[in-house]
Amino acid sequence: MRIGELAARAGTTTRALRYYESRGLLTARRAENGYRAYDEDDLRLLRQIRTLQDFGFELEETRPFVECLRAGHEAGDTCPASLAVYRRKLAELDGLIGQLRSVRDQVGVQLARAETARAELEAGSSTPGAPGCELTGMTEGLG
Numbered sequence: 318m319r320i321g322e323l324a325a326r327a328g329t330t331t332r333a334l335r336y337y338e339s340r341g342l343l344t345a346r347r348a349e350n351g352y353r354a355y356d357e358d359d360l361r362l363l364r365q366i367r368t369l370q371d372f373g374f375e376l377e378e379t380r381p382f383v384e385c386l387r388a389g390h391e392a393g394d395t396c397p398a399s400l401a402v403y404r405r406k407l408a409e410l411d412g413l414i415g416q417l418r419s420v421r422d423q424v425g426v427q428l429a430r431a432e433t434a435r436a437e438l439e440a441g442s443s444t445p446g447a448p449g450c451e452l453t454g455m456t457e458g459l460g
Contacts, residue, residue: 320345323355327363334363340376342366342383362386365393373410378402 324331337343343362345353365386366379381402382393393399 318355318360320353320355323359323363326360327367329363329367337363337366337376342376342380358386362393372406374402374406378406 318326320331320334324334327334334343338345343359345355348354362383365382366376369379369382370376381396381398385396385399386393388396390396394403
């Protein structure tokens with residue numbers, strides 16, 4: 318198949334395919350007329366790359382999976398190098414989840430503080446619902 322058909326079937330662009338080729342992730346054969354020629358194995362490689370990128374993997378992180386498929390394995394994630402990338406990605410995601418939990422906890426504390434301050438303002442105000450935007454210190458501890 319030619320580059321346009323491969324791009325359409327893989328759900329990407331010809332520009333992306335040329336970029337993958339320049340990075341050594343995709344290898345085009347040349348037909349007699351000089352056009353790039355691809356086959357079903359190339360489509361499998363592209364689908365593996367696209368799936369991993371959808372999961373948040375950087376393009377270079379897909380290389381071990383591509384190499385595993387090129388080596389004849391049924392799946393790109395059964396080789397030791399692919400498994401190592403999975404492990405690194407999981408550790409990275411666990412770290413990000415921890416950071417997000419920490420930020421969430423801080424936002425929860427700030428919300429509780431702000432709600433308490435707002436309730437105190439409303440209780441002391443002669444005009445219910447007054448703006449009360451003069452609160453200070455609401456961003457302390459964020460950052």
